[in-house]
Amino acid sequence: MIFQDETGKRWFKVKALFFTSLLMLLGFVSLFILHRYGVVNLPWTNKFTGQLFAVMKQAFIAYLFFTIVLGFVRMFIIYIFCFKQHRKNKVLTEYRKINKNHLRNFRPSVTVIIPVYNEEVVIRRTVRAILKSDYPVAEILIVDDGSTDQTAEIATKIFHLWDKVKVIKKVNGGKSSALNLGFKQAIGDIVITIDADTVFHKSTISHLVDSFSDPRVAAVSGNCKIGNIINQITLWQHIEYVTANQLEKRAFEELNCITVVPGSNSAWRKSVVQKLGYYHKDTLAEDSELTLRILNAGYKIVYEDRAISYEECPETVRDFIKQRNRWSYGILQVAWKHKKNILTSSNKTLKYFAVPSLLFSYLLFLTSPLIDFIFIAAILSGTSSIYLFALLFYLTDFLNSFIAFKMGKEKMKPLMWVFIQRIGYRYLLAYVTWTAVIRAFRGRQVGWRKLNRSGNNAYKV
Template sequence: MLLVISGLLGLDVLLSRVGTDGTPSGTRQFVPPTAFDGGSVIDPREPTVRPVPPRTVALTFAEGPDPQWTPRVLDVLARNDVRATFFVTGAQAARNPGLIREIVDAGHEIGNRTLTRTDLREVGARRVQLELKSTDLALAGAAGITTTLAQPAHLTTGSLDQAAWNSLLRIGNHGHQVVVPDRDSEDWRGRGPDAVLAASTPHDDRGTVLLMHDAAGPDTVAALERLLPQLRSTGWQVDSVGAAFGLRTTTVPAGLLDRVAGSLFVGVVVASAWLADALRALLWAAAALGILRMVFVLVLAPVQRWRSRRWVPPWQISQRVGVIVPAYNEQAGIAATVRTILASDHPVEVIVVDDGSTDRTAEIVEQQFGRHQHVRLIQQRNAGKAAALNTGLAAARSELVVVVDGDTILEPDAVSRLVDHFTDPSVGAVSGNVKVGNRRTMLGRWQHIEYVIGFNLDRRVYEMLGCTPTIPGALGAFRRSAVLAVGGVSDDTLAEDTDLTMALERDGWRMAYEENAISWTEAPATAGQLWKQRYRWCYGTLQAAWKHRRSVLERGPGGRLGRLGLPYLLVFQVLLQVIAPVVDVAAFFALLSADGRTFALTWLAFLAMQLLPGIIAFRMDGERLRPLWALPLQQVAYRQLMYLVVVQSVITAVAGARLPWQKLDRRGQLTPARR
């Protein structure tokens, strides 16, 4: 799909290119002197030069057809009963086939202005053939005709030199006669109708080929309204090239093969133009959504932080809290995890559920903590994380439980800060602040930025809106009775923490976020491991969103989840990611278009604007700003990996496939980073 889009956008950029004005650049030694005497029709096959008869204006229009101004020009010509020759570019003819038919039906002539207004003096024979043949195909597809007349861009009698003459000889090889204008109305300069009229009016009785531009705008139309009656009143004849030069045939019916090929060409060009316009609109819409999210976050996140700083628990919860650690092949970090949990400043009981590990996870826990009175090891056959959590919930002796991954290190006050929120009887679960510990590599640094700017800022927004979709399994606290009331931890999805959170909200519980309950996790150290993790997260989130889709019809916390949380989640974390590849392709080709410089500056300004929420998020989390130097690189490289993960997850979800539990390889290199 991206290859097709790239091809169509590349074609649109090619057809939208604007050439430069041609000026004489070489000797005129081999150019026939009669070619400089005035407007003429040159047959390069002979070669012969035919001048315009005296007191005759061969009226030509170039660079069109234009959907706005060509119909206005046709109206003026009709009112004055004048025929003209329209030298159309292949790009514009293919984009506006209806206008080509309108020009022909009105009795005007059609000429070939090349496909892209390329200066044919600067290209070889193959490019000349491509420019002319493509335009002929566009005319065949649009109106079923081809033309014997050609007028290369940037060519007047004043710009004829040896290079130009050689290009005319190449044009003759393809059966075209070349119309060389000697008078340029310069309507494209935008100097007003009076200036156009002055430049278009002959100063003697010699015949002339007048060049005007039906895509130039209102100056052309206004000047033409005055020019035609003025010439008629002074005895001048104004006509098309064919009539002015007495040419018998200027257009011929196209063959069947050319009509079919031309129709296909017109269809592709129209599709490329439509796609370019649509994707540019999509590009700006995506940018607008990004800016809207940024403003939304920057307004709500500081308010949430201000409220959380002012909140003080009405009393201290002193009872012992069960900390459940589901573990599967966690030998690299399980000892450090249990050790930091036991170092909590709140009374805890550690319940390690070994879910059929094939490494030394259970052995390490037994050897190092087997005699500890507040550590219990439960071993079971491998049944998945959800089953391990349910086993831990069944074994817990406390109403409040904390869930910690087997590769996580806790700060000493993390548990106490989490359980403080349960003094509010409406709170069913509390999210902690999970940070990346292995952030020395570029991949780790990018994930660190994502955790701080993306996940943590979003959690603040979700809490303000009352629609938190996920209490992370890496560090989250729950009311045990509330979890059991919704049926425990479900294995319906790969994102069991998201599924459980949504179920609790639909059951009427409120979710909270505690920024000072900090844990350190070992982020994936390779791109492959990162892909595996995010693929599971994204696919599981889609499963959970679909499972709880009926929450949009509910009231209370469940209704807020359905009407606020799920749309926010799906728009900013799924939809924008799915269209991101197309947006990036559109952005790349927009840089190559005529307004590429403006777009580049806009994109750089948008990138710079992203530093603002980054700085605020890092300040809120008490992090150093130094890692933010990697933010531009994250937007260019890391983001591509993330949106490909989302695209694959969406395709998998649409296909209805089920994925197995995917365990990441841990290296045991986790140490709390200095903030």
């Protein structure tokens, strides 16, 4: 597993560097205090301290200015390509209506893979929704990765009359191994992957398959929505999902640099996945890792907003942090694994926009408490330029969500919480990101840390 360091040497070096720096700082502070109270005569400490604080202040102001300006530039680029993709989709929709009889001839065989581990609460609805699909799937493979509950037994008992539903039991080996087993046994040319807590709309598979009529397309990312909006933490995730899908996914598709095709709602050309060696097991973000390999191999990845799914998101702060710790750590692993491939990639938008955008997001999460501190200090000190820039940034952030909800035809009521959501999210994600970075330095093995299912998905099958 990437970042794993059983010797502990890396973490020892990090701690040694940290404590050495801390001791040097404490030593200087002690000398400054002793001089201030006349115990020792060290006049250089006053001059050095003044210069140090002046440099720190200028550095903080420059950093805030840099992040705001870079954020605006990033958003401007996303707006341009998002609206470009949206206009293109309108044309495609008209084309599909006019040529619907011809397009119906493209009907590749499809296998749906559901990797499961202790999913007895939700497996019924997931499979039933797929069976109601308007696309005739060849088979549904439920790959049981060593569940300790009744998942396999329930699936076998309820769906034994459907020949296309097959339960495959295996020893626990992780989600990647379950997906790989499913791919190797799949008979479909197109493979749909779906998480056990996710429910498909009846037309989702049809829309996922449409794009594969283009032989350059190797993967399609669906439109993931939250199905259990029951409290503030789930509402915040709803805002996040809509904004990310309707803005970033659209723009990144137009630029052909989507960095993750989520395993909860995705379609893959099986021949390409086979050619690239299936899912790798050395990261916790197996879907993102495979996505980058596909992009680096020169294939095209599409976002299909009509392929709607509803999934169960974490309902408590504790479960949210558990899930995002895995995501953040996994993405760090993927970025580290592919650092050389990214630098030499022929996909220029991946190299010069998508990956820098990802790193910029991590930088913001890591420093968000500092940015808030500078913002408050600017208000108290009367530094109006920083205050106005920050206010403009927050308004732009709101505009992002407003446009995304409008584009996705979502109800606008949740946006009344967007300012609170951004503040709460910043600190949750700052904690998650710092935890992921520290775990990477510590080098300890990080497991999947599966969430318990509530079964609160409100979407009606």
